[in-house]
Amino acid sequence: MKYPNNLKKIYINPLTHKNRGMDLESELNESNEYYREMDKALIYKKPTPIGVTDVSYSPKGKIIERGFFKEPSTLDYNGLYRGKYIEYEAKVTQNRTSFPLANIHPHQINHVKSVLRHNGIVFLVIKMNEIVYLLKGDDFLAYIENHERKSIPYEFIKENGYMIKYSYRPTLDYLKIVDEIYFKEETE
Amino acid sequence: MKYPNNLKKIYINPLTHKNRGMDLESELNESNEYYREMDKALIYKKPTPIGVTDVSYSPKGKIIERGFFKEPSTLDYNGLYRGKYIEYEAKVTQNRTSFPLANIHPHQINHVKSVLRHNGIVFLVIKMNEIVYLLKGDDFLAYIENHERKSIPYEFIKENGYMIKYSYRPTLDYLKIVDEIYFKEETE
DSSP: OOOOTTOOOOOOOHHHHTTTTSOHHHHHHHHHHHHHHTTSOEEEEOOOOEEEEEEEEETTEEEEEEEEEOOOSSOSEEEEETTEEEEEEEEEOOOSSEEEGGGSOHHHHHHHHHHHHTTOEEEEEEEETTEEEEEEHHHHHHHHHHOOOSEEEHHHHHHHSEEEOBOSSSSBOHHHHHHHHHSHHHHO | OOOOTTOOOOOOOHHHHTTTTSOHHHHHHHHHHHHHHTTSEEEEEOOOOEEEEEEEEETTEEEEEEEEEOOOSSOSEEEEETTEEEEEEEEEOOOSSEEEGGGSOHHHHHHHHHHHHTTOEEEEEEEETTEEEEEEHHHHHHHHHHOOOSEEEHHHHHHHSEEEOBOSSSSBOHHHHHHHHHSHHHHO
16 A cells, blocks of 8 residues: 555554553554454454545545544444454543443444344453453443443443453454354354 | 535435436445345445545544545445345446456455455445446456456356346345345245
8 A cells, every 4th residue: 555755654563562552543453454464354444434525636646635524323343253244443541430431422332233133243342441351242232221321330341341461463362352252152 | 424514415316316327336325224224234335545644623623634545455335234244346337348457456356355265245346338237256256367358348247247226225226136146045
């Protein structure tokens, strides 16, 4: 892929970085890149939906002169793993005691329900208190459907979520957890 | 979803339009919207990947002041149907005798192979000579791997593709063809 001169692709060196400085999105992108290289899964971050209101033309192609970000109605990442459809959203909160539900749009909550109904794998990846958790879509829905609160307490996430550990490569081996949760019979 | 005043959502009236004036992308978007309303499938067009080089801030949110379109490495549409991962690319050609392969990037050809390897459903939707065809990923690969030509002859598409007929709603009921090809045993 070609990039204009003023935009550089960021190369990550996990050895010097210790990954702690990376944000969750970069960690997941790096992990998905690794999974693709190893031909383990095809999972991509979806581009942020934008509306283009003005363009111009240069010898290198069309240039966006003005645009805006749209509100997403699906989750951030989707793809194919072991013949199954997989989709998830990644969120970081600095809040230490609860995960604010304002982080997830109502359209996205409905989308989680739809993916479950259509037999896809769907979950949230939540980074909180420097720990990364996988929270299954049905556990997430169970909480919000039974509570009036505008946030999910950390206790709930700690008890119901699955911890994703940091490693060398991939940075976040979340498919190991997916195997344990969603492919248990086949793995055993 | 909110749209700024200078961008209007396009409403389509298939009765007066007869669909012929619509472009293939709109026809597929309308069909996917219908499938979601009917809770039949969750298939979306992926946003075009862009690189943002300059932003500004307004009371309504972040505005893109400059950006460019990136080359896609996956296909245009993906989603979930009957528990299976589905992905496809939609292309129109005005060429009456052959489909130019310049329409499909090398990264995308590799991606078609990957989706097949991981047991996903993958195909092309080609509009040519006013007819819409579904060409299976493996038929597409079989052709390009066995021919040196830079285009696929119309004869090949006519013989190996499946015609998708126009209807009232959805405009293009391509999942009917998907049922016939990929879910034959279950449907019978």
